[in-house]
Amino acid sequence: MVMRVSGLASGIDYESMIKQLMDAQRIPSIKLQQDRQILEWKQEQYRDINNTLRTFRDTVFNMKLQSTFLTKKTIIADGSVAAVTAGSNAVAGTYTFAVEQMAVGANITGEKIESDADKSTLGKQLASQDISGTQSITISQTLNGTTVTNTFEVDTDTESIYDLINEINNYKPEDGTWKVKASYDANLDRIFIMSAETGAGDIAVENGTDSTLADALKITTNPEDPASNKSAAYINGADASYQFNGVTYTSASNTVAINGLTFNLKGVSAKDDDGDPVATTVTVTNDTDAVVKVITDFVDQYNSLVETLSDKLYEKRYTDYEPLTDDQREKLTDDQIDQWIEKSKSGLLRNDTILSSILTKVRMTMSSVVPDVSGGYVEDGQTIYNDRLSEIGIKTTADYMSAVLEVNEDQLRKAVEKDPEGVMSLFTKTSDTDDYDEMGIASRLYQNINYGMDQIFDKAGSASDYNLVDESYIGKEIKDIDSRLEDWDDRLEQIEDRYYRQFSAMEQAISQLNQQSAWLQQQFGSSS
Known part of the structure; x- marks a missing residue:
């Protein structure tokens, strides 16, 4: 361990001098940290763009489907x-x-049970009917031609009517499907049993072997001869x-x-x-209104996308606003820090080739002609085919460079009403040979967006939790900087230790000189 000195012998503030020397040595490391921060910000912005593209792609996918236009x-x-x-x-x-x-589903409405006041157990609830010990009921359900039968046992001395209800509702047969649901209304003092599904079928409730529980609960039924029911109102499923x-x-x-x-x-x-x-x-x-709305919503989302891309491509870059160092942050307020960071992040994707390529492709697609579209209609003796967006009232605004589109809703509605098949074909047309030029607008756009997203993914990766290893271009650059920063940390530590050793040696030498000077003064003083 290197001894840290503070200039006791020399009176020099070595700590301050070493700090200034190390500040100069850290400049390359700080520049690497700033470069790393810029890469992280660019990566975040790329990923945000990809999220925007993904949302638009979902809309484009729906525009590829004929069902979207057949509402x-x-x-x-x-x-x-x-x-x-x-x-x-x-x-x-x-x-x-x-x-x-x-x-309707088969259902049973039991008669009033005439329960005793204490309902803590079935035995106490049915004490007046002399019910005790283990009792059982048998329920059969016939549904869709299949009959499922089960006997439910209950210890009336320890279990309540709700335990029996839960047992019925939670039964899961090995074969067949159980669609019987039971409930007990304490206010009406009746049990209700019904089929959870409608349709022809029936439910039968009988006393279990050596049991009179179904009779006591007033839910005994015979679907084949409802008139013979001892109790309960019964409705067959139909x-x-x-x-x-x-x-x-x-x-x-x-x-x-x-x-x-x-x-x-x-x-x-x-x-x-x-x-x-x-x-x-x-x-x-x-449904003309629905088709017009889905197309106008699609155009709105397209406009939002091109505005997002354009904003990034033409955003001003403030080269003087490098990412803040820790020392710089300490001298600024929170608001000043936020304003500085905003300018630091600005323009990082200015004139970016990937974004420019995406914008160019989607813009060309939206203005392209789709050959051999279906449909068409005759107007003034002339057959009109809706083979481009401008034919259905979707055109570029007066500011052509913005790439923003506007919709003439009257013209669009007319096209949808007169030529629904043609409008659908304009968007959804496919190619048997996957020929891009033969595809409809939505099919082309879907390819454009997927290609752009793949490029951004290769450049910046994904923020998904499943993407544990970032092999993107920026990800690798960040890893390289991290490795260089680790080397710089080791190097700076060695340089700082060297400075302290040098100043320590100087301090020791000055201390020895001071001691020698004091000894000489002592000798001269004693000789006189």
């Missing part, structure tokens, strides 16, 4: 019968629909019955899909004088 609007004359939605494959037109019967364009269909569920339409049944149709259900009308049309 339908439905109107049902009698909304009390059903709610209806149309899928992209639904055909525009008018249909008739009627509900003859709603789907399928829904409905008519579509005059043809009758059945369903175990009250949600039915037919011909691209999904009906959520809400009630039974009114009957005519002959007792037949009165059909209501369902009208399906192309």
Whole structure:
């Protein structure tokens, strides 16, 4: 360990001198730290751009799908019968629909049990009916042609009615599906048992072997002969019955899909004088408003992207504002530090070739022609094909250099109404040979964005937690600087130790000279 000196012999402030010498030696190391900070900031900005690209790519992906442009609007004359939605494959037109019967699940409403006041155990709750010891009930459910039966045992001396309810609800058979749910209403003093699914089927409840528990709980049923039930009200499960364009269909569920339409049944149709259900009308049309909105939203997101890229490409660079050192931070207020950092970060991606390439590609794509689009319509004796965005009212603003687009909504709406197939083809057209020039706008953009994201990833990596090893270009540069900084730390420590050894040796030499001078003065004084 090197002895640290403070100039006791010489009176010189060596600590201050060594600090100044080390400050000069640290200049290259500080420059490396500043370079590292700039790389980190550039990496963050690249990754932020990639997140923006990823969000836009999700929108572009939806624009590649034909279903995005095949949105339908439905109107049902009698909304009390059903709610209806149309899928992209639904055909525009008018249909008739009627509900003859709603789907219901089998259910049991027990009679009032006449429980005793103490319900801490089933035995105490049913004491007046002389129920005690281990009792059991057997429940069978038939659903979709499959019957599942189980016997539930309960110790009435230690378990309550809620333990029995939980056992029924949590039963999981090895074979088949258990869709029985039970509950107990303490205020009504009744048990309710029902099928969790609608559709034809039944539930039967019987006393278990050598047990009268089902009778005591007033839930004994016989679905095959409801009139023979000792207690409880019983309803058999039944399928829904409905008519579509005059043809009758059945369903175990009250949600039915037919011909691209999904009906959520809400009630039974009114009957005519002959007792037949009165059909209501369902009208399906192309949803022009939805298609116009999705296209305008897409243009808005495109504009947001190009503005983000342009802002970075033309952002001013303040070369005099290098990243702050620790000593510089100590001399500034928090607000001053924030303002300095803002200028330090500014312009780091100015004229960046990757961002410039992305912006150029997407801009060219948005102005390109898509050959052989489908559809087209005749106007004033002339066939018009929507083979470019400008044909459907999407054009560059007066400030052409900005790359920002604006939408003429009247022209767009007209194109969507008159040529929905052509507008869809403009965005979604594909190529059997993956020929880029044959693809629609969205398909091309998707490739543009993926290519740009790959370039940024190679340059700056990803902030994802799964990306444990950063092999990007900037990541490797940062690692190289880290290695050089470690070498500099070792070197600076050696230099500082050398300075202290040198000043220590000087201090010791001065101390020896002082001692010799004192001895000589003593000798001269004694000789006189």
